[in-house]
Amino acid sequence: MGLFDRHAGLLEAYRDVRTTGYDPFQIRMERVLSPTKAIINGRETLLVGTNNYFGLTFDPSCMEAAIEAIRAEGTGTTGSRIANGSYSEHVALEKEIAEFYGKKHCMVFTTGYQANLGVIATLAGQGDFLLIDADSHASIYDACKMTQAEVVRFKHNDPTSLEARLRRLGDKPGNRVVVLEGIYSMLGDSAPLREFVDVCKKYGAYVLIDEAHSLGALGEHGRGLCEKAGVLDDCHFIVGTFSKTLGAIGGYCVSDDPDFDILRVTVRSYMFTASLPPSIVASVRQALRVVKARPELRTQLWDNVATLYDGLKAQGFTLGPEHGPVVGVHLPDRMTAIGFWRAMLDAGIYVNVAVPPATPNGVSLLRCSLCAVHTKEQLDHMVEVMTGIGRQFGVLPDKQLRAAGAR
Numbered sequence: 001m002g003l004f005d006r007h008a009g010l011l012e013a014y015r016d017v018r019t020t021g022y023d024p025f026q027i028r029m030e031r032v033l034s035p036t037k038a039i040i041n042g043r044e045t046l047l048v049g050t051n052n053y054f055g056l057t058f059d060p061s062c063m064e065a066a067i068e069a070i071r072a073e074g075t076g077t078t079g080s081r082i083a084n085g086s087y088s089e090h091v092a093l094e095k096e097i098a099e100f101y102g103k104k105h106c107m108v109f110t111t112g113y114q115a116n117l118g119v120i121a122t123l124a125g126q127g128d129f130l131l132i133d134a135d136s137h138a139s140i141y142d143a144c145k146m147t148q149a150e151v152v153r154f155k156h157n158d159p160t161s162l163e164a165r166l167r168r169l170g171d172k173p174g175n176r177v178v179v180l181e182g183i184y185s186m187l188g189d190s191a192p193l194r195e196f197v198d199v200c201k202k203y204g205a206y207v208l209i210d211e212a213h214s215l216g217a218l219g220e221h222g223r224g225l226c227e228k229a230g231v232l233d234d235c236h237f238i239v240g241t242f243s244k245t246l247g248a249i250g251g252y253c254v255s256d257d258p259d260f261d262i263l264r265v266t267v268r269s270y271m272f273t274a275s276l277p278p279s280i281v282a283s284v285r286q287a288l289r290v291v292k293a294r295p296e297l298r299t300q301l302w303d304n305v306a307t308l309y310d311g312l313k314a315q316g317f318t319l320g321p322e323h324g325p326v327v328g329v330h331l332p333d334r335m336t337a338i339g340f341w342r343a344m345l346d347a348g349i350y351v352n353v354a355v356p357p358a359t360p361n362g363v364s365l366l367r368c369s370l371c372a373v374h375t376k377e378q379l380d381h382m383v384e385v386m387t388g389i390g391r392q393f394g395v396l397p398d399k400q401l402r403a404a405g406a407r
């Protein structure tokens, strides 16, 4: 048996994907020009698939902070937080994030993936129950593989399904830890958080929420869905990432739990990896200041969401269930999605293609993510281009048929 034989299904799917001539999973940004533009395949391309929600990757103040930090403290820490990798700036960043949420404690990780992986797998141990939404991110599923707890899945965004699972556990001993996401990364839909929190309270379950896609985007101060739903105090652990709205890399977890710091010597994805370099810590600290100081970026982001979502909907595309900074466009099957994605790239627009097994319920999607600094003209143009390709691929009815249908 060959080493990769067990991946035979995936190998075949990957071969199919590459028949289009481009490999969507190895696209090279030859030069990134701004938060919304890059050179790809030699041409200037509009970026609508980068999770750069506030466009802060090119914010001059964040860039300057990073450059200054390199000059002051070098390029890397070369060690983990429990060895030589804990600098004053890491501690300052943790304090600032904790303050941002009004929580007592914060731990910063080298990626959001590692934050979820380590925290979730550590919080729920032997004899406990880890309850996760069926559409959870891969980092949450991977934490399930690492934990000693019993893993229980409930239906996506369905508090009734969660309640049924908790009820079924009865009075079995062990903690219940429920993991939710603020905005789901494929379809851009939000959790009905208040209802989930009510169920968790009723059954004495802990709540951990991953605000990876909702930091900045939701809540009066950009604290995420917890803030928007008015349940900041009821969420025991909030996890997030620096790789999206904050335009850098890294992850965090905040909590009021008095023993939270024990995670610093139990979470392996924190202990056994190098800490964030000074430049990243500095740019993230500045990005957080920008999020607080410029709420208009949130307004611009949601205006752009409305332009793209409503524009595509009006043309007849099938989209995710609600407005969100991620707009998932449903396509009938994997090969149509790949072909559509390639046609978009040829027309100068980059989005993500998401196909099974990486998608919920085996759907094939074009995954678009919006940026506060996209212009209305760019998004109107995108709707026009997608509509043309949609007709060409038979995903949308032909223009004449549509007109005839309207008569």
Ligand SMILES: Cc1ncc(COP(=O)(O)O)c(C=O)c1O
Residues within 6 Å of the ligand: 111, 112, 113, 114, 116, 137, 139, 181, 185, 210, 212, 213, 241, 242, 243, 249, 250, 251
């Ligand atoms: C919901 C969710 N959680 C966690 C992560 C991991 O974040 P990071 O890029 O910081 O590893 C992602 C990234 O795609 C995500 O979508």
